[in-house]
Amino acid sequence: MITFFVVVLAAIVFEYSNGFHDAANAIATVVSTKVLTPRQAIAMAAVFNLTGALLGGAVASTIGKGLVDTDVVTMATVLCALIAAFAWNITTWLVGLPSSSSHALIGGLCGATVATAHGNWSVLKWETGLWPKVVIPMVTSPLAGFFLGALVMFALFVAFHRFTPGAVQSVFGKLQILSAAFMAHSHGTNDAQKTMGIITLALFTGTNAGRFEHLPGWLSFLRMPTFGAIPAWVKILCAITMAAGTAAGGWRIIRTLGHKVVKLQPVHGFAAETSAALIIQTASVYGIPLSTTHVISTSIMGVGAVKRFSGVKWTVVERIIWAWVLTLPATGIIGFILARAAVAF
Numbered sequence: 001m002i003t004f005f006v007v008v009l010a011a012i013v014f015e016y017s018n019g020f021h022d023a024a025n026a027i028a029t030v031v032s033t034k035v036l037t038p039r040q041a042i043a044m045a046a047v048f049n050l051t052g053a054l055l056g057g058a059v060a061s062t063i064g065k066g067l068v069d070t071d072v073v074t075m076a077t078v079l080c081a082l083i084a085a086f087a088w089n090i091t092t093w094l095v096g097l098p099s100s101s102s103h104a105l106i107g108g109l110c111g112a113t114v115a116t117a118h119g120n121w122s123v124l125k126w127e128t129g130l131w132p133k134v135v136i137p138m139v140t141s142p143l144a145g146f147f148l149g150a151l152v153m154f155a156l157f158v159a160f161h162r163f164t165p166g167a168v169q170s171v172f173g174k175l176q177i178l179s180a181a182f183m184a185h186s187h188g189t190n191d192a193q194k195t196m197g198i199i200t201l202a203l204f205t206g207t208n209a210g211r212f213e214h215l216p217g218w219l220s221f222l223r224m225p226t227f228g229a230i231p232a233w234v235k236i237l238c239a240i241t242m243a244a245g246t247a248a249g250g251w252r253i254i255r256t257l258g259h260k261v262v263k264l265q266p267v268h269g270f271a272a273e274t275s276a277a278l279i280i281q282t283a284s285v286y287g288i289p290l291s292t293t294h295v296i297s298t299s300i301m302g303v304g305a306v307k308r309f310s311g312v313k314w315t316v317v318e319r320i321i322w323a324w325v326l327t328l329p330a331t332g333i334i335g336f337i338l339a340r341a342a343v344a345f
Helices: 002-032 038-053 058-065 075-094 101-116 126-160 165-208 217-222 232-248 251-260 266-285 292-307 314-344
Strands: none
Touching: 002 038, 002 075, 002 101, 002 165, 002 232, 002 266, 038 165, 038 232, 058 101, 058 165, 058 266, 075 101, 075 165, 075 314, 101 126, 101 165, 101 292, 101 314, 126 266, 126 292, 126 314, 165 217, 165 232, 165 266, 165 292, 266 292
16 A cells, blocks of 8 residues: 555656646747746646646556556556656756657656566557557657648748738737647646556556555545546646646756747747647547657747758757657666566565
8 A cells, every 4th residue: 555655656746747847848939939928838838737637538548558468567567667757857857858758657667567577578568559659659740740830830921921020920929828828738638648547557556456455435436446437536636736847847948949949939939839739639639648749849840940941950959859769768778677676676
């Protein structure tokens, strides 16, 4: 029982770190364009992350039961996965890189599960889970973000090229508030769901292991003999934690996305946010645990490339890509080592 509460605490810490790590996803552009102050943008992102987190459950189900064999998973497995993901989140946050919290959690879970299964890779659900819902989207979603961002920006350029710069600034200064809110909401529907899936997996694992057999009646809500719908209390806990983390902000990553990649104006921010939010919202409907970081980053790049291809600072982009490439294997290795140590003890 103590292990379960440690797992829940670790999940809350990870969700909080996810909030401040990924706050930049929704508000980097709206801050860099000076449409909203940092405080206003973070407050707005926190509210809409909360609304998004309370809706849906397809992504949570994918994380909880769609990627690894749940019969192998133990409480220690879940805890090691969370520690691995949190360690990577903090590391990339410290250096200001917008890496993927989603892939960090997935990598940690896969590595820890393989270690728990004593190196048996068949416990990973490649054909039905990892390949179609993680590996393929990891490649296609950044491309979709880049090209959709470029397409939307080009369409706006054609539609508004006769307008004066002041008129464009005025119109999209207001519209960008809506696009940033949409981006924050879509982020909540996808990213917050991942920790919900992990906690639900811990509930299912604990119930099957007999950890909750002798609980008093008032704690009967912890029992989950089958992996079904995400409990309401789990949704509320994760949603509030994500909102609190978002409210803390992620200034290092905001500076990287909002200033170092390409210089943005409100129309560019609107195009990037709208493109990214549409892709993320679609993925959430189909239970795909997308990297919101990948999508908004490449949407910004696509918009910047239409504005002026040489205006994109490709050296910064290269650093971001390296963080993307390393996330899954790095967290997988960390999760594996931690779980092996746990099995040894």
